[in-house]
Amino acid sequence: MSEFKFACPVCGQRMAVDSSASGAQVECPTCFQIIIVPKAPVEGSKYQLSATQYIKPVVLPPPPKPAAPVAPQRKSAVLIFALILACAVVTALFLREKIARPWAERAKVGPTNVMPLAGSPLWTLDLAKATFPNQAVAGEIHGMDFVCRRAVFENGLLMLRSSTGREPEMMANVFVSTNVFYTNVAEILSGRSFDVGTNHAGFVPSAWLVWHEGDLRVMERFTNGFALKLQFGVVSSSNELPGRIYLCLPDGEKSYVAGTFTAEIRNSRSHHLP
Numbered sequence: 001m002s003e004f005k006f007a008c009p010v011c012g013q014r015m016a017v018d019s020s021a022s023g024a025q026v027e028c029p030t031c032f033q034i035i036i037v038p039k040a041p042v043e044g045s046k047y048q049l050s051a052t053q054y055i056k057p058v059v060l061p062p063p064p065k066p067a068a069p070v071a072p073q074r075k076s077a078v079l080i081f082a083l084i085l086a087c088a089v090v091t092a093l094f095l096r097e098k099i100a101r102p103w104a105e106r107a108k109v110g111p112t113n114v115m116p117l118a119g120s121p122l123w124t125l126d127l128a129k130a131t132f133p134n135q136a137v138a139g140e141i142h143g144m145d146f147v148c149r150r151a152v153f154e155n156g157l158l159m160l161r162s163s164t165g166r167e168p169e170m171m172a173n174v175f176v177s178t179n180v181f182y183t184n185v186a187e188i189l190s191g192r193s194f195d196v197g198t199n200h201a202g203f204v205p206s207a208w209l210v211w212h213e214g215d216l217r218v219m220e221r222f223t224n225g226f227a228l229k230l231q232f233g234v235v236s237s238s239n240e241l242p243g244r245i246y247l248c249l250p251d252g253e254k255s256y257v258a259g260t261f262t263a264e265i266r267n268s269r270s271h272h273l274p
Contacts, residue, residue, distance in 0.1 A: 004040050006049035008033065015051075025054055033169075056087055094115040098246075123254040125227040127197050130258075131231070132244045137259035140171045142218075142251070144213045148172075151263035153241045156185045160245075160257060171210040172247065172257045173229065186265045190235045198250075207247060215263045239265045 005016045011031040017024075019040035034054040035241055041049055122139075124130055137148035137160050150161040162170040198202055205228065208221035224241060226249045233242035241263045248256040 002040070004049065004257055008035055008037050009050050009053050009194060010035070026051075029115075040074060045206065058168050070127050081104050099270055122258060123199050123248050123256045126250055127195055127227055127229060130229050130246045130248070132231075133259050135259050137172075137210040137245060137257055137261050139172075139255070139259075140253070140256035141172060141209050141255050141257070142220075142255040143255075144170065144211065148257070148259070148261060153185070153186055153263040154266040156189070158243075158245075158263060160261060169212055172207070172255075173210070174207050174228065174245070174247065175229065176205040177235060185267075186235050186241045189232050190241070191232060193231040194228060196226070196230075198225050198227060200224075207249065209249065209251075220251060222249055235265065 002019050004019060005014055008028040008031060010033045011028060013028055013030040015026075015029070017026070017037055021037045022039045024037045026037055027033070034232055035051040036054055038049045038051055041047065041078045043116050089189075122133075126241065137151070139146050146162055148160045148162065150159070150164045152159045158174045158176060160172045176189065194205060204224060206223050207226055207228065208219055210217065210219045211219065224245065229246040230231050230245075231244045235241050236265055242258050242261070243263065246256075248254070
């Protein structure tokens with residue numbers, strides 16, 4: 001083994017080691033720094049060798065652990081979801097009543113702010129005391145408040161209904177024509193009026209009430225003994241028949257309906273009870 005010399009890279013101290021020590025870590029006797037012995041030089045080289053200072057590798061600290069995710073407050077989330085769902089259901093039910101239907105099926109709906117008329121003072125069988133209220137048709141049927149939401153005239157039958165559905169809760173109907181096979185009954189009655197007292201002679205329109213008692217649909221018909229004032233206007237270009245009615249019936253609950261209406265005109269070849 002041959003020796004070779006090299007210098008400390010920190011203080012320049014010259015040292016001699018055996019060539020087998022190349023790459024070893026030694027301590028400089030002057031500056032006490034740890035240095036790495038260089039590789040032995042090629043024979044005949046004139047270059048001065050220098051060791052390499054040993055630099056302790058920097059050990060980086062481990063990255064911080066990610067913060068544990070905050071557990072969602074499940075109870076609050078459920079309550080909020082339930083509240084949103086309840087609001088959506090209420091909104092859907094509200095809008096369903098407000099959506100307009102096609103004209104062929106659309107009901108003639110009266111004003112929503114109409115209230116039932118004020119009870120028994122308006123009930124009278126004396127036509128001289130009967131006057132038309134200046135509001136949409138309302139009243140009482142079998143002791144229950146009634147407000148007309150839809151009026152239909154079909155083949156001489158005037159139907160005043162409490163709702164726009166197929167099965168209204170209450171109805172007040174007046175049959176004013178025997179010409180049930182005419183398709184222009186509304187035009188024939190346009191502008192006509194009827195005053196029917198309890199002792200009326202001649203043709204008497206029939207009237208009947210329809211209401212529900214639980215799941216039971218009840219109908220009561222009257223062919224005499226009632227008081228009726230009925231005035232029809234002129235059929236409009238939109239196929240509607242306006243009018244006014246004052247009807248008081250001799251039942252035990254003193255049922256009555258009175259006010260103005262605009263009836264949708266329907267024509268069919270044969271008449272049927274609603």
